[in-house]
Amino acid sequence: MSEDALPSEDLAAVRSALVEWYEADHREFPWRRTTDPYEILVSEVMSQQTQLDRVVDAWAAFLDRWPTVDDLAAADRSEVVAFWSDQRLGYNNRARYLHEAAGQIVGEFDGEWPERPDELEALMGVGPYTANAVASFAFNAGDAVVDTNVERVLYRAFADVDSGDEPPYEELANALMPAGESRVWNNAIMELGGVACGKTPRCDEAGCPWRRWCRAYETGDFTAPDVPTQPSFEGSRRQKRGRVVAALAEREAVPLDELGPKVRVDYAPDGEYGREWLRGLLADLADDGLVDVERQGDETVARLRE
Incomplete structure (x- = not known):
């Protein structure tokens, strides 16, 4: 494309x-503040099928126990797996793969991390997604x-x-x-x-x-491959009416051209979603007894009906 x-x-x-x-x-996650490939790899492996908020404490505890890739490579694998289990991170084979990958960095790569996604895939348990994430966040050298x-x-x-x-x-x-x-x-x-x-x-x-x-x-169609049912409210005229009411609740009276961008981000006074469109929305609200529209000097303003 x-x-x-x-x-x-x-x-x-x-x-x-x-x-x-x-x-x-x-959102502030500690691994977003580092470019250390070891720390990032640990975060990526832990984050697989685990909520990020749960990963934060486990990630910090893991690095406190094995601060460097050398420390992890020298660790007893059973201790690494036991830690993983104690932290309820699931899929203990990920702990084994992470330990094996640390051994590869130390033994096969002489402590030098590969930087490209295809090179990082040589590490045990590191697939295309994880390799690309480490390349991106550690080395700024990844694909999307x-x-x-x-x-x-x-x-x-x-x-x-x-x-x-x-x-x-x-x-x-x-x-x-x-x-x-x-x-x-x-x-x-x-x-x-x-x-x-x-x-x-x-x-x-x-x-x-x-x-x-x-x-x-x-x-207003928010369906997606993992969202088969379209939310009925999002993008609807009912939603836009709610935005009008919320915006007017903040002030006594609001000129139309100030109100419009609060209702639609693409509001343009003379565009398809401009003053005429907004007047129609306000007319519906006025018919429901919620809003008054009136002239105030040289401007048309809207206010909540008392």
């Missing part, structure tokens, strides 16, 4: 919007990470993805990712899928930076 299949807006704007959103505020959350984001956001039996997730993900910025980009798009674009989307609550380009936000 070429960049032509991406949003018609400037691709640089799509990219910068996501990165700026992530850098302004994101594609997990379930990222697939959901791409499927919802871009119309070309949901056509065909095998959506080209990796192709689109790599076309989106700025060259040489896999560390921040992969963290950002995974955060988007985890915080704003979950199975139940939180587009406005989480301030999704892609709302103005997103097909799902525009149409």
